[in-house]
Amino acid sequence: MGLILNIIISGLISGSVYALLAIGFSLIFGVARIVNIAHTAFYMVAAYCIYFATHKMGFHPIGGMVAAVVLVTLLGMICYKIFINPIREHEGAVLIATIALAMALQEIMVLKFTGTYLSVPSLVKGYLIILGVKVFYQQLLTFCMALLVMAVLLVLLMRTKLGLAIRSTAQDREMANLMGINEARVAMMTMGISVGLAAFTGAVVVPLTILEPHMWMGPLIMMMAVVILGGLGSIKGSFLGAYILGFAEALVVFLAPMGAFLKGSVALSIMILVLLIRPEGLFGVSFEEER
């Protein structure tokens, strides 16, 4: 019984983290066709920001979180303006520009904080015992915050004018432009939202993990697997795919021998199996062919 609960908790937490990351990644891909490899690098930077704000400057953790999200969002938008916007027409160039950006951010963090493992205290201390399993309040908080942010994002996308603009640009960029939507500005705003989501994920997850400059690699792979599994550009798909892969990982870690090594392999194999049956992912949106 305890094992099952452990699996459920671990699956829900990693699922929510992947969902938040994947939705942000999917949004910017849908609107601007940018495969943003640096997406999880921003998540790493946000985590370090919180560490810096709370440990070095003595902020309250919540203040640190807010500062981190705002700063990283600004950083993301500036990077977009300087490095990605001028070469947006060249697909390959954008790809390696984002890889190089991620590497640069990683190296800056190594320089600033060295490569040692750091940790951040949790926002709320204490735990609750359900069926003999320790459930930290921080875990519950992370899960609830993730759901809350996803709800807010859904409202933003479905109920506001900006959301309408984002969705229509994602469907057909040229047509949206003809309808008077400033496509460049929408792309910029989406980049902000996307990086903001990554920063927020970093903020809620940092007390649960270890802080190190290479922490963006693991989530990057899983995030991409989620996005592909759910179908590029589909938020519902990303949401569902994230929990599928999150639970798959948790199951492998707790049940299989050598599980910690194989968790990535199994989750990615599931993705490939799904793709064999449905090449466009679970809820793939077919983009207009760019021939």
Next chain:
Amino acid sequence: MGLILFYVKKLFTVLKNEVLVLPSRVVVIIFFIFLLLLPLLTEDPYILRIFTLTSIFAILAASWDLLSGFTGQMNFGHALFFGVGAYGAALLNKHGGIPPWGSIPLGALGAVLSGLIIGIPCLRLRGTYLALTTLAFPIILMGIVFALPDLTGGELGISGIARLAVSRVNSYYIATVLMLGLCTIMWKITDSNTGIIFHAIREDELAVRSAGINTTRYKLLAFSLSGFFAGISGGLYAHFMRIAGPSTLEVSMSFTVVIWAIFGGIVTIYGPVGAVFVLFPLLEFLRFWQELRTLMFAVVVLLILLYMPDGLFRWLRDKTEKECPRCKIRNIATRETCRVCTAPLD
């Protein structure tokens, strides 16, 4: 005697009329001569080591271009072929006792097999889906490597493999000559009929299929050819470093290949090769600022891309050469008229 004289004369004519007229061809000739004569200039083991590794990675970058540049099948998991080649060669050498000249091609055949295996699910995918899916394969294999530490050595990898050659100069020549040969073969492949079909698949797969060409077969061919060359480079790497570790399968390995190839300019073969010869020694040179090394590498890539989004070598070539509007033959940029058809160049 007369025949030899005729060929010598022909060689000079070709050299004079075809090679010396274009700066890019002169550069290629100088590059070949420089690489072949380098050990005469210096015996410094450090420099030879850098150039050997550069040659090995140049094969890898060019093989990525053959698959992803030419057929447009964006492969983000090129480390898979490299890793399979390295592990295959290492296992065959260590447990099978096969010397390097046998284990490297056999390891490369293993990479071909892996290319076919990943090619089958990937054939139905396109564009970004394909790129992100291929990223998964080396990681899956890495999980398996970690899960079987008895066979693969787990995190430490397989060490104690036979040397590539007895001396450093010999290793250098093996790697360099193989690099020059294999890259020429790749360039010839892309110049042949098959290469034209690869081009066409990238531009418009549907049109190629409606022309009665089995695109599936050609895509699989591209996967296995690229896998073969990347596998050879992986085997060379394993035998040169005398270790095959999980670092050959890392995500950063796949990314680095993509950076090299796009930095030099894809769909050229010479672009990625040149890019490796610029970036890899640069990275070694930057070791004087050890902690700033990767950062500066990333910044150089970012800045160059801002001004030359098509890649460094394509940009250079476009600056030094012009294409004749009438006969499509390339001319040096300083000429007013085409060297073949005398049409005015704009």
